[in-house]
Amino acid sequence: MTEMSYLDGNMLDGPLRELFAVDLSAATGRCEACGTTGPMAGLHVYPHAPGLVARCPACQGVMLRLVRTPQRAWLDLRGATYLGIPLPPDQPYPRPL
């Protein structure tokens, strides 16, 4: 029985950096199919396909698909309820009186 190999979600860092200014490999995501929450870096990414397919490590549901065509990127996140993205603390400044 041959099992297709997959890579961990850290490999999404490069392809997604082309789209987003933030580092999504440190983000957490919630699986729409089973509710499991975990780091994007923990997803199972199947790269030997017409696009990148990132699956929930718990239920194998598709959480993210990324297709890079010559003209644009197609990003499908319908399998992820949310992405939680770490950001630096908000910098309050003195408001005018």
Next chain:
Amino acid sequence: MSPGFQGRPRSAQPALPPGQYLTEDFPVLSAGPTPKVGPETWEFVVTTEAGAEYRWSWAEFTALPQDTPTVDIHCVTRWSKLGTTWQGVSLDVLLDGVDTGAAYALVHSYGGYSTNLPMADLRGGRAWVVHRYDGGDLPAEHGGPARLLVPHLYFWKSAKWVRGIRLGTTDEPGFWETAGYHDYGDPWREQRYAGD
């Protein structure tokens, strides 16, 4: 049997669709884990637009009249493989007696994959559900126990681990067709991406 194209004069070699290169091996593409489905649980279901279901068990499917197509296949990731040999059942046989006026088909697979194509492309001796490749059982990594084979379209349309076909009056895009790939996927017109 090896097709042996290397023995032919260069001028007789079949042309490849635009943007494709020739490969001798058979790359394995997969968007997920390989589904484990054995003949004892396998079934193939055609569902019509009226909701009628036509089912075949493994025994019933393999008892149908068999074809042995030898075809060239073209993957959207740019490899083409010539003279591949298969055994399976023509969609003309499977759709014979299915009461439908549907214009579109959505093929679905064990493991959740799907792909869409017009009914016309499933008919006329151009599409099969195959269960043998190159003289042996179809390996699981290439879609066994059975896969769709529609070689005149890009190979993502030839769904691995095929489970059934839903017939409909409207076109419903499948897995890659909803993520930037072309709705029809004719390799000779290089219809790789949406808008091509």
